[in-house]
Amino acid sequence: MSSSRSTSSRRHRAPRGQGASLRAEIIAAAKDLLAASGHEEAVSVRAVAERVGITTPSIYMHFKDKQELIDAVCADVFGKLADAMRQAADEASGSLEKLFAQGRAYVNFALAQPEHYRLATMVVGRPGSVDAALADDCFTQLLATVAQCVDAGIFPSDPAGPLSLGLQLWSAVHGVTSLLISKPWLPWGDTDAFIDRATRIAVVGCALADAPGSASVAELAAYLAVERSEY
Amino acid sequence: MSSSRSTSSRRHRAPRGQGASLRAEIIAAAKDLLAASGHEEAVSVRAVAERVGITTPSIYMHFKDKQELIDAVCADVFGKLADAMRQAADEASGSLEKLFAQGRAYVNFALAQPEHYRLATMVVGRPGSVDAALADDCFTQLLATVAQCVDAGIFPSDPAGPLSLGLQLWSAVHGVTSLLISKPWLPWGDTDAFIDRATRIAVVGCALADAPGSASVAELAAYLAVERSEY
DNA sequence: TGTACATCAGTGAACGCGCGTTCACTGATGTAC
DNA sequence: TGTACATCAGTGAACGCGCGTTCACTGATGTAC
Numbered sequence: 001m002s003s004s005r006s007t008s009s010r011r012h013r014a015p016r017g018q019g020a021s022l023r024a025e026i027i028a029a030a031k032d033l034l035a036a037s038g039h040e041e042a043v044s045v046r047a048v049a050e051r052v053g054i055t056t057p058s059i060y061m062h063f064k065d066k067q068e069l070i071d072a073v074c075a076d077v078f079g080k081l082a083d084a085m086r087q088a089a090d091e092a093s094g095s096l097e098k099l100f101a102q103g104r105a106y107v108n109f110a111l112a113q114p115e116h117y118r119l120a121t122m123v124v125g126r127p128g129s130v131d132a133a134l135a136d137d138c139f140t141q142l143l144a145t146v147a148q149c150v151d152a153g154i155f156p157s158d159p160a161g162p163l164s165l166g167l168q169l170w171s172a173v174h175g176v177t178s179l180l181i182s183k184p185w186l187p188w189g190d191t192d193a194f195i196d197r198a199t200r201i202a203v204v205g206c207a208l209a210d211a212p213g214s215a216s217v218a219e220l221a222a223y224l225a226v227e228r229s230e231y
Numbered sequence: 232m233s234s235s236r237s238t239s240s241r242r243h244r245a246p247r248g249q250g251a252s253l254r255a256e257i258i259a260a261a262k263d264l265l266a267a268s269g270h271e272e273a274v275s276v277r278a279v280a281e282r283v284g285i286t287t288p289s290i291y292m293h294f295k296d297k298q299e300l301i302d303a304v305c306a307d308v309f310g311k312l313a314d315a316m317r318q319a320a321d322e323a324s325g326s327l328e329k330l331f332a333q334g335r336a337y338v339n340f341a342l343a344q345p346e347h348y349r350l351a352t353m354v355v356g357r358p359g360s361v362d363a364a365l366a367d368d369c370f371t372q373l374l375a376t377v378a379q380c381v382d383a384g385i386f387p388s389d390p391a392g393p394l395s396l397g398l399q400l401w402s403a404v405h406g407v408t409s410l411l412i413s414k415p416w417l418p419w420g421d422t423d424a425f426i427d428r429a430t431r432i433a434v435v436g437c438a439l440a441d442a443p444g445s446a447s448v449a450e451l452a453a454y455l456a457v458e459r460s461e462y
Numbered sequence: 463t464g465t466a467c468a469t470c471a472g473t474g475a476a477c478g479c480g481c482g483t484t485c486a487c488t489g490a491t492g493t494a495c
Numbered sequence: 496t497g498t499a500c501a502t503c504a505g506t507g508a509a510c511g512c513g514c515g516t517t518c519a520c521t522g523a524t525g526t527a528c
């Protein structure tokens with residue numbers, strides 16, 4: 001990740017076809033700045049160039065403009081997040097275990113680098129952008145696990161497929177994550193415990209939200225009170 | 232809300248004790264800019280002053296610096312949100328009805344002015360600030376309703392009080408809200424229906440998360456599958 | 463193998479701009495006599 | 496009631512700064528002969 005360059009000596013010029021490595025260094029430097037400063041305004045083209053050890057105009061050999069650089073950073077973040085989720089799912093066995101593992105990987109990733117997460121999720125992206133495609137990659141993984149849970153009878157099988165359930169779960173996990181990041185002073189108690197509970201709540205809610213005889217709010221209130229009294 | 236001033240004639244000077252009204256106009260103008268532009272960078276001290284119809288340095292008669300202005304805007308937003316939640320709760324009867332009404336008011340408020348909501352919730356605030364106090368006001372209202380639901384037997388009575396439940400519900404509702412705002416291109420389907428469902432999922436999850444015999448993930452999976460097979 | 467040359471990754475200097483903030487000021491408002 | 500004066504809300508001009516971006520350039524890398 002780190003790519004600072006303390007020497008002020010002139011940078012070795014990259015061989016002919018090797019522009020991509022400097023491009024990667026630039027993205028890494030932007031992520032470093034984000035992580036070190038904690039706010040997006042610290043990421044200026046000049047600051048990024050200085051961190052990499054090149055001059056400012058060199059950035060423009062690899063990115064059309066600043067926005068393209070920011071987009072590339074978002075894409076990189078979503079790519080890494082997708083990797084983390086993939087690994088977590090691979091290491092777990094059982095559909096619900098996979099789901100929890102992916103959720104935990106997601107939150108851990110976000111809390112480890114809050115500014116990266118904020119940049120990737122809390123800024124309005126454009127539908128066709130690369131980062132949107134990579135967000136889709138994360139989401140597609142989630143959907144696969146949700147589909148397994150549906151097959152296992154844990155979640156209801158929606159005619160629309162696992163899509164709506166997936167969005168509900170993503171919303172829930174994103175909610176905890178982003179509130180933990182932006183309002184850390186709230187009385188969360190033990191963070192890990194809170195996250196685990198949030199995930200469990202979302203899962204139980206998705207599974208049991210259409211309990212029969214609980215269509216209206218009044219019916220739901222009665223249903224829940226009865227159900228709970230049996231515990 | 233709107234406070235634009237098309238005349239370029241010199242502004243009437245406020246009478247001696249009336250500085251507060253211009254202060255309010257400045258805050259309203261900042262909110263206008265935020266709503267009209269859709270991004271925070273559009274809110275510069277100069278742009279705000281121009282919108283109000285005063286010169287730039289006049290801002291500094293009412294706010295120490297730009298940050299104090301932004302903080303005041305956040306506080307205003309949370310104040311209005313608290314008002315909306317209070318009204319929603321007052322108009323509903325029944326504890327769970329109140330809870331849903333507050334949730335709906337919260338999301339509607341946020342979606343009506345996404346940039347106001349983003350500024351207030353997606354930026355890391357400082358614990359002691361005024362906007363934190365007003366966020367507490369919103370949260371306190373939620374806690375009161377949650378306590379009523381606990382009394383009605385809908386939610387379990389946590390020894391730690393309704394605090395943890397309240398945070399869980401807030402996280403859930405914030406999750407839908409902020410994801411709807413920042414990723415509008417996702418296949419949400421009917422937005423209102425999605426929001427209602429998200430709220431229901433959170434409520435059902437909070438109510439039934441500690442079902443007996445579902446401590447481990449494997450047990451939970453089995454429990455949910457059995458429970459759902461009875462529908 | 464040695465030399466002339468084309469390529470193009472990276473440079474150095476500069477551009478115009480909008481920003482937050484400051485300062486000495488102006489002149490209408492309100493008060494004292 | 497009329498006038499001199501203090502107050503202070505708002506002004507106009509300017510400050511220094513960092514920003515994104517551009518341009519003509521340099522000089523090491525790689526190729527052709």
